Amino acid sequence: MSIHPTAIVHPGARIGADVEIGAYTLVGEHVEIGDDTSVGPHAVLTGHTRIGRANRIFQFASIGEMPQDKKYDGEPTRLEIGDRNTIREFCTLNCGTAQDVGVTRLGNDNWIMAYVHLAHDCQVGSNTIFANNAQLAGHVQVGDWAILGGFTVVHQFVRIGAHSMTAMGTILLQDLPPYVTASGNTAEPHGINSEGLKRRGFSADGIAAIKRAYKTLYKSGMKLDEAKAVIAAEATRVPELGLLNEFLTDPGRGIIR
Secondary structure (H helix, E strand, O other), X not given: OEEOOOOEEOOOOEEOOOOEEOXXXXXXXXXXXXXXXXXXXXXXXXXXXXXXXXXXXXXXXXXXXXXXXXXXXXXXOEEEEOOOOEEOOOOEEEOOOOOOOXXXXXXXXOEEOOXXXXXXXOEEXXXXXXXXXXXXXXXXXXXXXXXXXOOOEEOOOOXXXXXXXXXXXXXXXXXXXXXXXEEXXXXXXXXXXXXXXXXXXXXXXXXXXXXXHHHHHHOOOOOHHHHHHHXXXXXXXXXXXXXXXXXXXXXXXXXXX
């Protein structure tokens, strides 16, 4: 490993092989850093935090700090970060709270740009992109391959479905279904993320089925329960709609519509 002489690493921290830690970085007692991970200068890694392999954490990031929740009373809650994530400058990722699952999670292969905030108990999947200043309040769930545009702001307990996408400056107060693109304050739906689906290998027939489901949900004039029933029936024969049907089955905070 390569630890700059000005870095302060607690003797209790668990540091893997070939880890790089930059100048003036602080690593706390209960932090675990996996092999091949690099941490830039002036970062703070604290709390009960586990970081996987081959992550890149840039300067001035705050990783594993206590949640910004007035109910937090020092419980040993956790932050878990997977493998091969890029976390850019000034990002803040907080630990969970005892009132929820007690752990904030970030999966694998995520691209987290500068000034992003992941609040307590957020559950973020893999292969997501969070552009600069995307902000998640507590208890938010984000599915795989979701893309959040810069300055997207997400209300607590909101769910963001897999393969969805938001434009810059989007305000999400309700759930964003899988595949759907959204923009505005407050967010409104604007079709599906068809280009992203093509890049990920979705078939033409699968994308066409998702477009039909979108029209059923947003353009048909059906009541929400009626549209859900139609999509549920279609999902029995179109695998790509299973993800959307499952999402719609959970009422959550209600979907943008």
